[in-house]
Amino acid sequence: MTTQAFFIGFFGLAAVWFGVVVFRTHSMMRSALALLFSQTALGAMFLGMQAEFLGVLQIMMMATEMSIMAIFMVMFMMDPGGLGEMEMTHQKRLSLVAGFVAFTGAAAVAVLFDWGPVVSVAPDAAQQTADLGLELLGRSMLIFETAGITILTAMIAATAVAILPIEAKTTTNEY
Amino acid sequence: MPAETSHTPHHMSHTAPVEYTCPMHPEVVQHKPGSCPKCGMFLEPREVSADSRPDEHAGMDHSAMNHDDMAFMSMIDVTKDLPRSNDGLPMDWIDVPFGPFFPGLPSALLLILTLDGDTVAGARAQTLAENTALLPDSAAMDAEHFVERLAKLDPLAPLAYRLLARRAIENAAGVEIAPTTARGRIGALERERIASHLGWLALFAQQTGFDWLLQRATALQLHSQQANRQQMLALKPEIDRLKKRLQRTPLLKSRSVGLGQLLPDDKLRGPVARAAGITDDARSTDPAYIALGFKTSQRNTSDILARLQVHLDEISHSLVLIEAAGSIDTLPLPVVADASGDGEAVVETPRGSARLQLRLDQGRVISAQLDTPSTQHLSLINALTEQQALGDALLAVGSLDLSPWEIRQ
C-alpha cells in the first residue's frame, strides 16, 4: 500500500514537474516532449492506481499526439530551436485567472463531491478490461459514438478547409 | 531565420505615423521595422492610435508597455509572410548541401538544395572537379599529347573522349579511316557505353536502396570494363535475366513513373533526350553504325522509368553492335605527321553527344572547343527538382547521369 502511494505521489510530482518544464524551456521540441512526459507520468499514475488499461492507453496515445503537436509547433513557430530565447508566455493575466478558476473547480469537485463508498480491493486487470469493454458497448456507447463521429466530422471539415482549391493545384501536374 | 532588414532612414519615422510591433509580443513596439528582440519575428507595421503614447527613445526596452494587451495570437498572422510551397504549408526554409561526397550522387557534384520540409524549393548545382586535363585555350600542344589529355578529361568515359579527339584530328588532317578500324572503334565505344549504363543502374540502385540491383550492376560493370568481345557476348544472358527481374520488381514503377519529368528541350542529350522522345543520337548519322544495323532506342514519357528503359535497351543493343562489329579496338594514337586544318567531330558518349572543334597547325593543336552533354544537363537541375520530394529530386538528378568531370562552368 505504501509503495503504491509512493509511486502515485512520485509520478504525480513528475507530471507536475514536466508540466512546469513546458513553460520553462525556449525550445518548441523540448516543450512538446515535456508535455508528452507529463502525460506519460499521468499514465504511470493510472498504473499505480491499478487501472492498467487506462494507464497503458494513456501512455500509448499521448506519444503519437504530442509528437504530432511537436511537428506543428516546429513548423509554425519562429525560432523553434529556442536559440533566440523566445518568450513563450503571453496573456499572463488571463491564464493566471483561468488556471486558478480551473484548479479551484477541480479541487472543489474532488473534495465536495460524494464519491460513494471506497472499494477496498480493485478487481484484477483482466476483469477491469472486460468491464471497461462492456461499459463502452453498453451504457456509454451513445456518448462515445457521438464523440467519435464529432471528431471525425471535425477532421474532415478541417481538411476540407485547409486544402487548396482544385484549380490552384493543376499547375503542378501539367506536363 | 529572418534576416535583419535594412534600417529605414530616420526622417521616415517623422512623416509616417506608423509603428512596428511583434505579432506575438504586443509589448514590443518600435518606430522602425526590424525583428522582435524576444522571438526574432518580423515586426508588423501598425498605425499609431490616438491614445498610444509616442515613444521618445527608439531603444529596445519596451517591456513596461502594453503588458495587458489581450490581442490573441493568431497562426495566420504568424505565418502569412513566410514563403509558401505548392502544398501551401508555410515553413522555415533551410539550405542543405548534398555532396561533393554524398552517397546518392556522383562524387564531386555539389548540390545545394533549399528545403521546405521534405520538399525542394530551389536548387543550385556545381561541379567541384577541378579538372586539370581541361583544354587549355591558348597553349598549343602536339596531337598525341592532346589526345591523351582529352582521354583524361572524364574518368567516367575516357575512351569516348579519346575517340572524339582522334576523330577531330583525323578530320582536320583529312585522314580516311578503314571500315575495319571504324568497326573496332564502335566495339570499344559500345563496351564503354555498356559499362557506363551499368554504372547508371548501380547509381539508381544505390539511390533507392535496392541492394540486389546494386550488387548485380556493380559486378557486371566491373566485369565489362576490360572484357574482350567473347567475354562481352557472354554477358548477354546475365543482362537479359537482370532486365526480366527488373520488370517484376515491386515498387519499381511507383518509384519512377511520372517522376523527374523534363520537357523536350534542345539541352537534352543522349539517353535523357531519347527518353523524352527526341531522336538525338550522333550514331544514327554515322555510316559505320548504319552499316551495323544501328537503331535508336526511344521512349516518350521523359520520366525516370523511361530513362531506365532507354538505358536497358541500349545495353542490349550495344551488345548486338559489339557482336556485329567483330572486334574491340584498342585505339592507338593517330599518326598525323605535319597536317594542318580545321577539324570537327561528334561522338555519342554514354551521356550524350559531345562535339569537338579544333584547329591543327603543323601537327599541333592550336585551339579547341568542346561541348559536353553534362554541361548542358547541369542547367536542367533547377526545373527538375523544384517542388519535388527530396528523395524524388535526388533520384531525378541521378537519372541525368551527370559526370562532374566533363562539366565546364
Next chain:
Amino acid sequence: MTSLLIILLLLAGAYLVAVLEAWIANGRLRFATPVLAGIAMLGRESIVPRQPDRIFFETAPVLLLISAILGAMVLPLTPDLITTDLATGALFINAALVYVLVALLMAGWGPDGAYAMIGGWRFLGQLIAYAMLIVMPITAVAMRAESLLTTQIVVSQAGLWNIVYQPLGFGLFFVAAMALAFLPPFDLATANSELASGVEAEYSGVRLAVFRLARLTLVMTLAAATVVFYLGGWQGPWLPPWAWSGLKILAVTAAMLLAGRLMPRIREADLMAWGWMLGIPLALLNIFLVGVLVLVWP
C-alpha cells in the same frame, strides 16, 4: 530472474540478427563480425555535434533500446518464459513501441543537423502511415483469443495458426512491422543515399553502437510479436517450445531482412497513400471477417 534471461536472450538474438544481416547482405557467414564491429565502434570517438540539444541527443539511443526491450517484455517465448504476462499485453506492446517514434524524433532533433532532422520528421510521417496497420490487425488477433493476454493469444491458435485464420491481418502486420523497425524498403528515416543515414548521421562511437543495438533488438521484438500473434508462438511438434519460438523468430527476421533487398525504397507519398487508401480498408475488412468467423465458428 526471467527479465534478466529475456534480456540476455534479446542480446543473443540481436547478435544473431547482425550475423544474419551481414550474411544476407554480402553472402558471407561470419560469426565474429558483429562482435568485432561492436568493439571497433566502442573504441571510436563518439563525436558530439555543434550546438546539440544535449538531452535529446543522449536520450534517444537509450530510449530506443528501452522501448524495444519493454516491447519484448510481454511476449512469451514458452508458456512460462515471459517477463510479465500483462492483462493488457497486446495493447502494451503498442504503447512501448510508439516510443520508437519519440526516440527517432529526439535523435533527429538533437544533433542540430538537417539530414537527421528531416529523417526524424519523415519517421513521424511514416508512423501516420503504419500505426493503424499495427493496431488494427492486433485487434483482430485479440478478438479471436477473446483476450489481450499474449499467452492466451498463443493458446488460441492451438487448432489453427492465425496466419491461416487471418492471412490478411498477417500480411498487413508483417509489412507494418517492417515499417516500424524502419527496415528497407521503409528506411526513410535512415536512408543512406537520401539523407546520409538520416537520424543516424550524427551519431558515432558508443552512441551509435547503442543505436544499432537498439535497432537490432527492435527487429527481434517485432519478429517475436509476429510469431506470437500469427505463427502460433511456441507451439509445434517434436521440438521443445523454446526451440520453436527461436526458430520461428529467426525465420521471420530473415524474411524481413531479405525482403528489403529485393526492391527499391518506397516513396513517402506512396507509403502514406497506400497505408490509408489500401491498408486501412483491408484492416477493417480483416476485423469484419474475423468477427464473422469468431461468431459462426467459435
